[in-house]
Amino acid sequence: MNKQRLSGMRIRKFTLVSLTLALLIGLLAACSGGSNESAEKRVLRIGVLYGGSDNEPYFRQQYTDMYEMSHPNITFEIVGAINYDDQRFEQQDQSKPAAQPDPYEKMKEMLSGTNPVDVVVLDYNMLRRLTQDNLLQPLDPLVTQDKFDLSDYVPTVIDGIKAAGDGNLYALTPTFNSSALYYNKKMFTEAGVTPPTDKMQWADILNLARQVAKGEGEDRKFGFSFNRWPSDGFNDTQVYSQALQLKMWDDKAEKMLVNSDQWEGVWNTVASLYQEQVVPTQEFINKMYEKQSAEGGNDPFYGDLFIKGKVAMTIGDYGYINELKKAADNASKIKDFEPVDWDVVTVPVHPNDPDVGGSISLSQLMGINSKAQNDKDAWDFIKFSNSKEWAKLKSRSLYEMVARKEFLTPIGGLQYNMNAFTTLKPLPPTSSDADQIYRTKPGVWEAQQPGYELFQEVIKKTKTAKEALAEWETRGNAVLEKIKNNPTGEATGGGPSIEVMPRG
Known part of the structure; x- marks a missing residue:
């Protein structure tokens, strides 16, 4: 069911872009004002986390086709840090757990290799680590230099981005979800x-x-x-x-x-x-x-x-x-x-941080590689993708929100509290990579497993929460100790990580 819904969402997004493409080229061409235009043919390399034959066409339709048509001297190369096709078709040794690539390390390779990308599209959870490793250029000087207007950006978005960069702006995103x-x-x-x-x-x-x-x-x-x-x-x-x-x-x-x-x-x-x-x-x-x-x-x-x-x-x-x-x-x-x-x-908040909610997603952040070979076009593309004209087009989406408040209007003429989606800040990103645990210790999910059955006992009142958590600690520590002695997971086997995010 979820796959069908996701497929339907993508088809609707593709149709939206295709139907409006011819009508809006002239309008969107004004976004960058032609400041970097010349007859010279240039290549702009964009790095994404997951590449592949299915992902690249989707990304192009969503983000680059409009820019490319209004900037005919620019050719885009979409580079994936991890290629889904490689993972799908590569033959694995069935006697050993499948090796899972480290997404962050793959992103670092893509940014600092011999032919680095110019623009990187990243998830919010990676933003802090990339800034701490000096892999992204600060955008504040460019915003000031070009007088790029961010005054109507949703505070949830801009504050969340700055929080990951210690108060500085290292990326922008045209859309978000909440x-x-x-x-x-x-x-x-x-x-x-x-x-x-x-x-x-x-x-x-x-x-x-x-x-x-x-x-x-x-x-x-x-x-x-x-x-x-x-x-x-x-x-x-x-x-x-x-x-x-x-x-x-x-x-x-x-x-x-x-x-x-x-x-x-x-x-x-x-x-x-x-x-x-x-x-x-x-x-x-x-x-x-x-x-x-x-x-x-x-x-x-x-x-x-x-x-x-x-x-x-x-x-x-x-x-x-x-x-x-x-x-x-x-x-x-x-x-x-x-x-x-x-x-x-707004979603409910905890008293320790009443301005923060746990259900805000900034997943299409765009930053400039600190080693970009074409940083001028990189910035022009980011401005274009985050412009008011582009936000106006994206505001027609039924499944994502634009980052500019001017174009955040209720769907289909309905009346509801739009501020509910934009008031709270996203959870601050952590420096640790939680997903890495599941990759490097594929049996770690077994330490979580006792929680399911023990929580049912708490509901039935056959155990108190304190008793159940103490037992979970003991049983979980036994699993973690076993994994510590055998981190490959060959003895415990692999398993899926558990969905812990709110599902829409």
Whole structure:
């Protein structure tokens, strides 16, 4: 299902760009003002993390085709630090774990090799490390020199970028994604409860959830869900703890860190929501699917309980608005369906940092390599991609937000709190590479595994959170010790890393 949705999103994005391409060439040509134009043919090399025969055409349609048509003297070369095709078709020795390349080291090679790229497109989590290693040029002098107007940039975006560069600007991004807390206005009105507001703390949101939850059996209506899809309690603890930046193990994955007061507070909080049936329980989900299967009906919402009017509040990304709109537009075709009367506020915050949320993604950051051979065209391209004209085009997207406030308008003429998506800052990036642990120690997921079953025991009250976390620490440390003595993972086997981000 997720692959189909992603494919549909990409097709819609491709269609949008293709239909508007011919009409907007003249308009977008004005973005750079032709300041770097000459008859000389030049090559601009752009580095991305993942290259390959599928990724390159997508990137070109999204970012370079428009610039190339309005700058005919520029030819783009798209360089991937890691090639998906190589990983897909390379034959592996089945007796050994597959070697996983280190993305950051591959990016460094691409930036500092004999033929370095000029522009690098990177994820937010890499930005701090690249600046600390002096691999990116500061953009502040260029912004000042060209009087490039950033006054209408969304503070969430610009502040988040500067936070990764110790107050300096090392990259810009034309788009970002963000999540918000969606709430059902009718359910709050019927319960006589005041709806949530921006920057409410988790404790207050969960108290509201308890007040609006009501009903029994299949008629139960829940106060809250950590995401719009049915989930398990353990994954919910990961979402709740994200803004607290709690870790399961240390940076070397040699010692478990779960036996702490903070983790105990997280587990007690989330477990109580299941015990009180404030969030959808697995028993309710199972009965819902059993009834649906018995009736032989088609569920166009794939179990989305917020759209069904069964959940008062849920966390969802910006693209969820389009799903809600489509449901409302097609309500007459769906038996016994009433569209949700909804609005949004910021995701809940923790009191230790009430200006920071954990659901903001800056994934298409563009920076200039400190060793760029063509830094002038690199800056011109970044200006073009972050211009008001380009933002105006991108603002038509239903699945991502533009970084310029001027063009952030509600989708399809709807009325909702747009500030909910732009008020909070992203979580500060860390200097450590959490993904590296899963690459270098492929069996480390086994240290996380006991958490699933132990959390279920906490929900059932057969163990206290303190007892369960102490046991998880012991069992997890045994796994980490085994991995320390055998880091290749041949004895423990590999496994998937666990999804801990909020799903839209």
